[in-house]
């Protein structure tokens with residue numbers, strides 16, 4: 001029974017029908033620091049700053065760390081779900097990868113939207129599914145055993161370069177399959193060197209769109225890393241073009257990604273150009289190696305401080321009774337330290353309303369994996385590292401988003417999880433993890449990713465008793 005409105009005397013209770021208020025995005029609260037200060041915080045304190053902003057402003061707030069950009073962070077699961085499900089012509093991602101263009105050009109998956117994106121994803125999918133996945137999985141496991149056995153013992157190492165070289169080998173398998181290019185050793189090393197640029201602040205610049213004198217100046221100042229980057233990228237391109245031609249002329253096509261790319265045709269029936277294939281291949285190396293290397297570093301950084309968890313993984317491995325606990329450890333690691341604390345941005349192409357906020361054309365939405373994954377409303381004791389929470393429990397699609405979601409959800413999630421498990425299995429079954437200083441490593445930016453401040457510095461000490469090498 002409606003209650004009368006005592007103010008107007010109307011017998012109908014209009015409050016029950018009133019639409020919730022919708023505010024324009026410009027009215028969302030956010031950091032008021034100058035842009036340069038926000039950029040500095042984004043680079044140096046990203047996760048801490050994100051958490052602070054959420055405490056101050058709630059699940060929706062503004063950030064301003066790029067000139068002229070209108071950046072909004074969202075971390076309410078319903079908002080994130082709505083973002084993932086928005087029609088393809090309303091939110092675009094293809095123009096959100098500008099700062100990565102220097103690594104992989106502007107024609108690959110990361111720059112495509114709507115039908116073109118869907119078609120490219122469909123065309124590439126068979127190279128990571130079914131039999132192709134089994135081949136990649138077997139190669140990732142074998143390579144982990146091979147590589148981890150060579151990682152130095154009884155000396156302090158930084159895990160990152162070792163993990164990164166391993167993940168580059170796995171993406172070689174994805175891209176080239178059983179036909180390794182004749183110049184692979186050089187090509188793999190050049191790709192590694194190209195990506196080292198992410199350790200430099202200049203990686204945030206779109207210097208290729210800047211006037212030439214600016215690029216010359218940046219090259220001349222060696223400490224920017226620009227000259228090192230451009231020299232290695234040039235060499236990597238030369239070798240990659242050769243590798244593409246080598247395969248094209250051999251006609252030896254299989255179920256690997258390069259074969260899929262060589263089979264793709266444009267609407268007019270023409271094949272992809274060598275440059276387009278290079279862009280897609282480099283997209284895979286960028287998307288699929290640094291991310292997983294970051295996750296492996298965090299995994300070892302955490303386990304070196306969590307001896308009971310490490311011991312429980314060992315016990316499970318030694319028993320040979322499945323990998324439920326190891327899987328839970330990997331899910332928990334990706335919860336506490338998602339390598340991309342803010343997943344790929346969505347740019348608003350048509351106005352839309354999410355969670356009582358109207359976003360306008362040009363606004364940029366970032367869902368924060370870090371904030372969602374640490375939300376105390378969804379995780380008890382959210383800051384604690386507790387793999388048990390995922391024992392035989394699948395992570396929620398909108399409350400655990402290290403791999404994003406919707407139309408551009410990560411293509412390599414199963415491959416990445418296989419890699420992390422394979423490395424952890426081999427390290428933990430053969431070594432103890434030793435650290436003099438067990439203070440958690442803070443996070444630092446490596447391009448759009450976060451890695452441990454010291455690249456996970458620790459010592460691998462061979463296990464003395466009951467040494468078992470792990471095959472799976």
Ligand code: HEM
Pocket residue numbers: 109110121174283284287288289291292295338339340343344345401402403404405406407408409410411412413415416
């Ligand atoms: C722990 C490791 C990894 C993490 C955390 C990760 C995370 C992500 C995220 C957050 C996205 C964007 C999704 C979105 O914004 O909704 C993405 C996209 C992508 N990832 Fe991964 N990724 C990982 C490993 C890999 C691997 C191993 C591969 C390749 C085998 C890969 C290939 C891709 C590709 C191609 C895309 C773009 C998909 C598209 O545009 O349709 N990733 N990844």
